[in-house]
Amino acid sequence: MTVGRTIVTWGRLVKFSHSVFALPFALSGATLAASRHGITPGKVLWIVVAMIGARNAAMGFNRLVDQAIDARNPRTATRELPAGALSRVSVWMATLALTGIFLLACFMLNPLCLAISPVAIVVIFGYSFTKRFTWGSHLVLGLALAIAPVGGWVAVAGTFDPIAWLLAAAVLFWVAGFDTVYACQDVEFDRASGLHSIPARFGLAGALNLARLFHAAALGLLAAVGVVAGLHPLYWPGMAAIAGLVVWQHRLLHPEDLSRLGMAFFNANGTISVVYFAVVLVCVWLA
DSSP: OOOHHHHHHHHHHGGGGGGTTTHHHHHHHHHHHHHHHHHOOHHHHHHHHHHHHHHHHHHHHHHHHHHHHHHHHHTTTHHHHHTTOOOOOHHHHHHHHHHOOOOHHHHHOOOOHHHHHHHHHHHHHHHHHHHHTTTHHHHHHHHHHHHHHHHHHHHSSSSOOHHHHHHHHHHHHHHHHHHHHEEEHHHHHHHHTTTTHHHHHHHHHHHHHHHHHHHHHHHHHHHHHHHHTTTTTTTHHHHHHHHHHHHHHHHTTTTOOOTTTHHIIIIHHHHHHHHHHHHHHHHHHHH
16 A cells, blocks of 8 residues: 555544544634733644644544444444554554654643643543443543643643633533434444443433533533633624524434434534634634
8 A cells, every 4th residue: 555545544544534623622722822822833833733643643542442343333344444444553553653743742832731641642542432331422522622722722821721611611512412413323233232322322312402402501601701701792693603503403413314414413513613713713813
C-alpha cells in the first residue's frame, strides 16, 4: 500500500471529517479567552495541532479496543481493522505518534496544558471501554469532547474560568444527545452482545426523548455562556439559528423511521459546531 493510500485509509478509520464536531468548540473556547487575554498565531496553530492529535489518537485507540466488536456488527464489519485494510501494529504506531503530537502541542502551549494533558488522555482513551459496563457511555463521550473548549481556554489564558466550564458542560450534553441518536442504529446488536447504551436500555422512543433533553440542556448552557461572558447581542440570533438546527435534527427522527439518521447526525451537528464558532468569533470581533 502506498503512503497516500495508507493516509486515506487511516482517515477513513478515524473518520477524520468528524473532527468538525470538536475543533470548532476548542477554537470557541480559545476565542472567548482571547477576548480577555489576547492570542497569537502560534497559539492558534498549536491548539489545532493538539486537537487533531488528541481526537485522532482517541479514535485510533477506540478502533483497536473495539476491533472484535466491530467485526461482529454487520454495520461496522467493513471498517478498516476488521476488514484487514490496516494492521493493528500500524494503527498502534499511528495512535502513539498522535498521542506524542498532542503532548508536544501541550508542552508548546503552556505549563498548565501540559500538566492536565494526562487527565485528558485518560478520559478520551477510557471512553472506549465504557459501553461494556454502563449505558452512560454517551455522557462519557460528551465529557471527552467537553475537554476541547476548556483546553482552548487554558491554552490561551493559562488558567481555568467559569465561562470555559459552562461551554464544556454544553458540549457534554450536546455530544451525549447526538451520540444517543447515533447509537439507535445498533440497538438490537447492543442488546444481543451485552453492550450498554441508552437505546438498548430505554428503547428507541426513550432514547430519542433523552436525546432531546440532553440537547435542551446544551442550549440552556450555551445561553448561559452568552450571559456570563457578556457577549454581543448578535449572539442571540445565532443561538436562535442553532436552536432551529437542533429542532430540525430531531424532527428528522422517529422511533419507527431512522432512515434519515445520517443526515441528522453529521449534517446537523457538524453545522451546529461551525455555526457556533462563527457566532462567537463575530461577537468577540464586534465587541
